[in-house]
Amino acid sequence: MAFVSIRDLRVAFDGVQVLHGIDLDIRHGEAVGLVGESGCGKSVTWLAALGLLPGKARVSGSVRIDGQELIGAPRRTVERMRGARVAMIFQDPSSSLNPVQRVGRQIVESLTLHRGLRGAAARAEAVRLLDLVGIPSAATRADLYPHEFSGGQCQRIMIAMALAGEPDLLIADEPTTALDATIQAQILDLLARLRRETGMAMVFISHDLGAVSAVCDRAAVMYAGRVVEADRIDRLFSAPRHPYTCGLFDAIPDLDAGRGRLRPIQGVVPDPKALPVGCAFAPRCDRATDFCHRHRPELKPQATGGPLACFHPVGRDGAPLHAPVEEPA
Ligand SMILES: Nc1ncnc2c1ncn2[C@@H]1O[C@H](COP(=O)(O)OP(=O)(O)OP(=O)(O)O)[C@@H](O)[C@H]1O
Numbered sequence: 001m002a003f004v005s006i007r008d009l010r011v012a013f014d015g016v017q018v019l020h021g022i023d024l025d026i027r028h029g030e031a032v033g034l035v036g037e038s039g040c041g042k043s044v045t046w047l048a049a050l051g052l053l054p055g056k057a058r059v060s061g062s063v064r065i066d067g068q069e070l071i072g073a074p075r076r077t078v079e080r081m082r083g084a085r086v087a088m089i090f091q092d093p094s095s096s097l098n099p100v101q102r103v104g105r106q107i108v109e110s111l112t113l114h115r116g117l118r119g120a121a122a123r124a125e126a127v128r129l130l131d132l133v134g135i136p137s138a139a140t141r142a143d144l145y146p147h148e149f150s151g152g153q154c155q156r157i158m159i160a161m162a163l164a165g166e167p168d169l170l171i172a173d174e175p176t177t178a179l180d181a182t183i184q185a186q187i188l189d190l191l192a193r194l195r196r197e198t199g200m201a202m203v204f205i206s207h208d209l210g211a212v213s214a215v216c217d218r219a220a221v222m223y224a225g226r227v228v229e230a231d232r233i234d235r236l237f238s239a240p241r242h243p244y245t246c247g248l249f250d251a252i253p254d255l256d257a258g259r260g261r262l263r264p265i266q267g268v269v270p271d272p273k274a275l276p277v278g279c280a281f282a283p284r285c286d287r288a289t290d291f292c293h294r295h296r297p298e299l300k301p302q303a304t305g306g307p308l309a310c311f312h313p314v315g316r317d318g319a320p321l322h323a324p325v326e327e328p329a
Pocket residue numbers: 013018036037038039040041042043044045054207272
């Protein structure tokens with residue numbers, strides 16, 4: 001059984017639907033990426049799953065973690081799940097670190113809360129965690145304040161705090177976006193290593209397919225509040241099928257060639273208040289036909305590879321796939 005099972009998750013704010021029925025499974029120890037441009041619904045998916053959206057949000061569907069249903073569950077049940085089994089890290093460490101408290105103390109508090117550790121044992125474990133995430137001279141630097149560390153080190157400290165509860169699932173929401181490329185690569189290496197060593201499952205949210213591939217086994221590509229393609233990372237890389245996924249690949253910065261973005265996708269993600277009638281990506285898609293503008297493709301299982309929602313998927317080398325997902329009428 002999947003450790004996390006999301007079914008038909010929908011979210012609306014003030015009557016505007018922003019998530020349109022997300023299905024996603026994550027097995028124990030698996031790392032799954034959620035990829036897509038800003039505004040596609042990556043963060044809202046997890047904030048909804050963990051009961052962290054503002055009260056005005058209307059959430060429906062099902063989110064089970066280790067068999068426990070969280071949508072509609074009592075607040076205490078959701079809070080217990082969040083504290084004990086699931087940890088989150090965000091783009092901006094300063095949102096999670098207290099600027100006026102020594103970092104070691106902050107980790108100790110987390111250890112006391114989640115694992116009941118106190119005194120010297122808690123202190124020793126805090127130092128071990130700082131060491132584990134690569135803070136040099138952890139025993140002495142545990143007594144410093146957050147502003148005495150670099151941005152990358154603060155991100156490492158936040159990861160140490162997240163690990164303090166020994167989570168079964170770590171949700172990392174754009175954890176490297178604010179960092180420069182070298183530090184970003186180090187943090188990605190760290191997350192991949194921690195996942196191997198601890199066996200925890202991970203959700204890695206990013207607009208950057210390259211970053212996702214460094215950490216994840218599988219990824220779901222989101223567009224305008226829906227999953228449009230999901231597959232193993234190796235298959236997504238070797239043969240992306242949805243034109244949007246192909247566009248994300250083309251937009252990965254080619255650092256070796258010393259260039260920035262290669263070929264950004266033209267246009268912008270549609271406003272959830274004014275979604276196109278047919279495929280939401282059609283206005284930006286050079287494969288779109290009249291049919292695509294009038295009909296919305298469902299996410300459907302495929303004979304080979306993961307599910308896909310496209311009437312005109314791309315095959316290897318840009319050639320059309322032999323069997324379209326749904327033969328346009
Ligand atoms: N509290 C809120 N109230 C109203 N609309 C919201 C709220 N939070 C998110 N949204 C809307 O929900 C949609 C999905 O947002 P979400 O933050 O999940 O996107 P994202 O893919 O994670 O993008 P980013 O990478 O910028 O975080 C967007 O249209 C956003 O404006």
